[in-house]
Amino acid sequence: MFGFLFIIILLFCLAIFFIAKRHAINIKKQNGFLHSLPKYYGFYASLWFSIPTLCIVLLYSLFAESFVTSNLVNSLPENIKNLSDNELTLVLNNIKNFAVGNISDSSSFASIQQAADFYNAQYDLIHSVVLYSSLILGLLTFIYAYRSITATYRARNFIENAIYLLFFSSALVAIFVTAGILLSVLFEALRFFEVINFSDFLFGLSWSPQMAIREGQVGSSGLFGAMPLFAGTILISLIALLLAVPIGLLTAIYLSEYADTKVRAITKPILEILSGIPTVVYGFFAVVTVAPFIRHVGSLVGLDIASESALGVGLVMGIMIIPLVSSLSDDVISSVPQSLREGSYGLGATKSETIKKVILPAALPGIIGGILLAASRAIGETMIVVMAAGLSAKLSFNPIDAVTTVTVQIVTLLTGDQEFDSPKTLAAFALGLTLFVFTLFLNFIALKIVRKYREQYE
Amino acid sequence: MKNIDQHNVNQKKEFETVGSISSSKDVVMSVKDCNVFYGENQALKNINLEVGKSEVIALIGPSGCGKSTFLRCLNRLNDTIDSCRVTGEFSLEGEDIYSGDMDVVLLRARVGMVFQKPNPFPKSIYENVAYGPKIHGITSSKRELDELVDLSLDRAGLLEEVKDRIHSPGTSLSGGQQQRLCIARAIAIKPDVILMDEPCSALDPIATEKIEGLINELKENYAIVMVTHSMSQAARVSQRAAYFHLGDLIEVGDTKKIFEDPEHELTKNYIHGRTG
Ligand SMILES: Nc1ncnc2c1ncn2[C@@H]1O[C@H](COP(=O)(O)OP(=O)(O)OP(=O)(O)O)[C@@H](O)[C@H]1O
Numbered sequence: 165m166f167g168f169l170f171i172i173i174l175l176f177c178l179a180i181f182f183i184a185k186r187h188a189i190n191i192k193k194q195n196g197f198l199h200s201l202p203k204y205y206g207f208y209a210s211l212w213f214s215i216p217t218l219c220i221v222l223l224y225s226l227f228a229e230s231f232v233t234s235n236l237v238n239s240l241p242e243n244i245k246n247l248s249d250n251e252l253t254l255v256l257n258n259i260k261n262f263a264v265g266n267i268s269d270s271s272s273f274a275s276i277q278q279a280a281d282f283y284n285a286q287y288d289l290i291h292s293v294v295l296y297s298s299l300i301l302g303l304l305t306f307i308y309a310y311r312s313i314t315a316t317y318r319a320r321n322f323i324e325n326a327i328y329l330l331f332f333s334s335a336l337v338a339i340f341v342t343a344g345i346l347l348s349v350l351f352e353a354l355r356f357f358e359v360i361n362f363s364d365f366l367f368g369l370s371w372s373p374q375m376a377i378r379e380g381q382v383g384s385s386g387l388f389g390a391m392p393l394f395a396g397t398i399l400i401s402l403i404a405l406l407l408a409v410p411i412g413l414l415t416a417i418y419l420s421e422y423a424d425t426k427v428r429a430i431t432k433p434i435l436e437i438l439s440g441i442p443t444v445v446y447g448f449f450a451v452v453t454v455a456p457f458i459r460h461v462g463s464l465v466g467l468d469i470a471s472e473s474a475l476g477v478g479l480v481m482g483i484m485i486i487p488l489v490s491s492l493s494d495d496v497i498s499s500v501p502q503s504l505r506e507g508s509y510g511l512g513a514t515k516s517e518t519i520k521k522v523i524l525p526a527a528l529p530g531i532i533g534g535i536l537l538a539a540s541r542a543i544g545e546t547m548i549v550v551m552a553a554g555l556s557a558k559l560s561f562n563p564i565d566a567v568t569t570v571t572v573q574i575v576t577l578l579t580g581d582q583e584f585d586s587p588k589t590l591a592a593f594a595l596g597l598t599l600f601v602f603t604l605f606l607n608f609i610a611l612k613i614v615r616k617y618r619e620q621y622e
Numbered sequence: 623m624k625n626i627d628q629h630n631v632n633q634k635k636e637f638e639t640v641g642s643i644s645s646s647k648d649v650v651m652s653v654k655d656c657n658v659f660y661g662e663n664q665a666l667k668n669i670n671l672e673v674g675k676s677e678v679i680a681l682i683g684p685s686g687c688g689k690s691t692f693l694r695c696l697n698r699l700n701d702t703i704d705s706c707r708v709t710g711e712f713s714l715e716g717e718d719i720y721s722g723d724m725d726v727v728l729l730r731a732r733v734g735m736v737f738q739k740p741n742p743f744p745k746s747i748y749e750n751v752a753y754g755p756k757i758h759g760i761t762s763s764k765r766e767l768d769e770l771v772d773l774s775l776d777r778a779g780l781l782e783e784v785k786d787r788i789h790s791p792g793t794s795l796s797g798g799q800q801q802r803l804c805i806a807r808a809i810a811i812k813p814d815v816i817l818m819d820e821p822c823s824a825l826d827p828i829a830t831e832k833i834e835g836l837i838n839e840l841k842e843n844y845a846i847v848m849v850t851h852s853m854s855q856a857a858r859v860s861q862r863a864a865y866f867h868l869g870d871l872i873e874v875g876d877t878k879k880i881f882e883d884p885e886h887e888l889t890k891n892y893i894h895g896r897t898g
């Protein structure tokens with residue numbers, strides 16, 4: 165249906181474009197003057213033509229389904245109409261499936277064929293209404309537009325505004341999607357907080373989300389203190405940053421200040437490859453290579469290191485974010501104006517003095533912004549930790565202990581068959597919300613810092 | 623027009639434009655057969671010039687003729703541009719500037735530079751001026767450093783305006799103030815030669831007068847090479863002038879002579895505001 169409508173509308177738009185353009189050219193010939201190029205009048209008229217269509221399609225997608233459904237319910241026999249809500253939904257779904265040809269349970273009631281026909285007929289009716297009303301209204305608006313074309317009409321400015329609206333609405337979509345995600349997580353999380361106290365969740369020291377399945381079952385009280393998870397997340401991210409920030413920063417300085425163009429041309433792509441490796445691969449690198457190695461080194465010095473130690477996970481995650489730190493820092497360091505370097509060299513400073521005293525201070529805010537972005541990446545990272553970190557929620561800041569993170573717990577809470585209203589499942593949303601708010605906050609600060617830094621030179 | 627230029631350039635060969643100074647013991651810097659290339663483009667062709675003690679030499683010429691490029695050869699700042707290649711003999715008080723032995727860092731401390739565009743560091747006014755003295759260890763105590771900073775700012779004619787906010791950022795100053803800050807920064811390390819690339823292009827007449835006064839004062843002890851687009855300024859402060867044209871050094875001599883009775887057609891045209 166939509167494909168058909170779309171093609172018809174498109175053909176009409178095309179025709180109208182040329183008609184209006186022709187018209188504009190004629191006006192120009194008569195008056196010797198036309199405010200805008202003829203093509204703008206073409207766009208102007210086609211735009212007017214398509215506006216009603218867009219509105220009607222919008223209305224259709226908003227209301228058609230509920231309209232048809234309520235008609236369908238009214239047409240059903242009395243005994244079905246009186247079913248409970250859940251059962252009625254089931255019946256309606258059966259009818260709809262039947263109507264589109266996915267024949268499922270046809271035995272539910274005798275007249276299902278009849279109901280499905282009714283449903284299809286309703287839709288056919290609506291579709292032709294949509295098609296004809298768009299065409300008729302569109303032609304009316306087109307006639308209006310056509311008659312408003314005069315030599316002095318500012319079609320170019322009109323199109324400019326229309327394009328502005330287009331960009332603006334694309335931006336709105338992004339914002340609405342973000343808001344939608346946030347809200348859906350928020351509502352689930354609120355349901356969780358009806359059961360579990362907010363501060364118990366945020367500051368509680370023990371985490372064991374197993375709920376009692378039967379009344380009076382022992383050992384499964386369901387503790388939702390997320391502190392150990394936060395601690396684990398922060399520990400692993402800190403280890404990652406401790407590795408990534410120095411290496412990334414020094415790499416960036418080398419690349420932007422010391423390396424000649426040849427080295428740069430080779431090294432930069434290699435770093436980018438590093439950031440293109442799927443995180444699953446990093447995950448088994450951690451499990452198969454790094455963790456056993458650390459365990460081995462530990463045993464040499466008599467340390468008993470857990471094979472799922474925070475150290476191993478943190479190091480691998482650090483390797484993963486090195487390219488992020490280095491490329492962001494490289495960008496800010498390279499955007500420090502050349503004239504500052506020359507000013508410093510001109511006073512007899514060496515390269516390293518210049519870097520230390522002029523370039524890094526000037527680039528520092530940007531570098532910090534980059535590090536914060538890397539941090540929020542590390543905190544939100546899931547795959548590596550799911551594969552290589554432990555599940556035991558132990559409140560510990562010892563890097564050789566096995567700790568677990570927020571993302572790992574979200575994954576374990578939501579995988580497998582779950583009831584969607586037990587606190588155990590809802591806890592995942594609460595964790596997700598906390599994570600979301602925290603990384604949003606980090607990103608916000610990072611962007612603020614980066615932006616402030618940009619203003620300094622522009 | 624191109625042809626006429628070419629002709630005029632050829633005509634130059636009839637005159638001696640080595641730019642040498644009569645008494646050789648006064649020579650601070652000398653440049654022989656300087657050629658500069660940016661990639662394939664030649665920006666300077668066979669420049670010969672000497673800079674004497676206690677003199678101000680003005681480099682004049684149309685935009686893009688290579689004045690800044692020439693200045694940057696004198697403290698090897700062109701080394702920092704990858705595509706730039708410099709040939710020729712350069713010496714500072716008898717030492718070869720481009721030899722492997724030359725300590726470039728010290729060279730740049732001895733040959734100070736004020737850039738065409740003001741480029742204060744994003745630090746405080748104080749830190750901007752103290753930057754050079756600090757890295758070279760010129761002063762031994764905080765008090766000495768403070769005095770040096772004040773003195774340099776004062777000589778650049780900036781102290782009065784900024785003495786209450788000496789710790790606010792140098793980038794918050796106006797364009798002309800920034801330029802004077804850069805001058806203060808350059809003289810704080812007491813160089814032997816000062817290269818100034820249009821130091822007054824962003825300044826009002828009063829500040830310009832101050833800087834010209836400073837230049838007059840500095841030339842007692844230093845040699846100054848100054849690029850300027852203002853003919854009257856060149857006439858006021860310089861003893862000798864050199865006219866550059868499309869990478870050639872056309873004519874060099876006493877400022878008075880250059881302005882009143884230039885030997886070369888191109889110079890005459892430039893000074894009288896005619897082109898080609
Ligand atoms: N970094 C660079 N890379 C490539 N070419 C350059 C570079 N700097 C200068 N040039 C070229 O060298 C020539 C001389 O430039 P230079 O900056 O020395 O001119 P100038 O005499 O100082 O002009 P102005 O009076 O406008 O400052 C110009 O043709 C310019 O395009």
Ligand SMILES: [Mg+2]
Pocket residue numbers: 689690691738819
């Ligand atoms: Mg210049």
